[in-house]
Amino acid sequence: MWCEKVTEGDRNQRIKLDKAPMSGNKFLRKLSKHSLWLLIGLVTGMTFVGYFSPIRELTIDFFTGEADGWSYFWVGFFTLATYGNAGWLREQVCIYMCPYARFQSVMFDKDTLIVSYDPRRGESRGPRKKGVDYKAQGLGDCIDCTMCVQVCPTGIDIRDGLQIECIGCAACIDACDSIMDKMDYPRGLISYTTEHNLSGQVTHKLRPRLIGYAVVLLTMIGLLVTAFFMRSLVGFDVSKDRVLYRENAEGRIENVYSLKIMNKDQRDHTYLLEASGLPDLKLQGKREIKVAAGEIFSQPVELSSAPEQLPSSTNEVKFTLKDADDDSVHVEAKSRFIGPQIR
């Protein structure tokens, strides 16, 4: 909406521009608006994909044409999704797609702060001249200017009561307050208030529902913080090569694996790699691996065993990764060691 305002002007200017025939000025304004929307979409898309792929490399590869196909697909998908949802669909997302409105209506009670119109003060609504004794004419404070409806992004009339489409943006409060100021009436005909307040009753702040929500929320925050501090600072993934096994020049059975080590810490780490699970298991390849802060390191390694030492054609093996400087950091990953059929 901000992009729209800086490129096409306020609501009235936009309506005028839409009605005007196409011209160089109109084309440039529309082009700037859509370009800005797409740019925001692209930043969103890159950020989303950056959660799964190192973002510095992704950004460089993306713009130099070196990124893989999936990166282009997902960045493109999220760019267009943001462009479509935020630029074109807007409040339709809030009304039809977002579960928040449905969810929050379940959580409401008569003491919940909501955007509300005060019908006891506003009705009967109707136009009048400023300064006249409208109360003598049986009118309330609402001058029926419909400003609150015009500014509502979801197009509802808050004077009809609370509706599921209301996203609580408070645009109607500001609009109505400005009308009240012009009419020299007190502000707050539409305000953040509770149903109990509106009906002249007392609003209860501390109530079982609120305490229940607070307990649930605090428990969730507690679990999140615990999970955050207990998370492992190293990620370790092992996948076996598609070739089942091969026999080397010494007659030993070899299996190849691909290791992926993710250093999630802010500093560089050196890890020590070990393999176990079979009596005659030998690990070939680098055993001491240095991974820079925030990097993902991939490396193939080979395990080998004498065929007569294999208990079965499919055996479980275990890779262990230890931090060279910190014994408490150690992760394991299981895989299979495949050998020839044993008769």
Ligand code: SF4
């Ligand atoms: S708070 Fe926003 S969405 Fe709700 S009625 Fe007012 S303007 Fe409309």
Ligand code: SF4
């Ligand atoms: S903006 Fe205020 S005065 Fe105007 S119609 Fe809405 S509630 Fe009534």
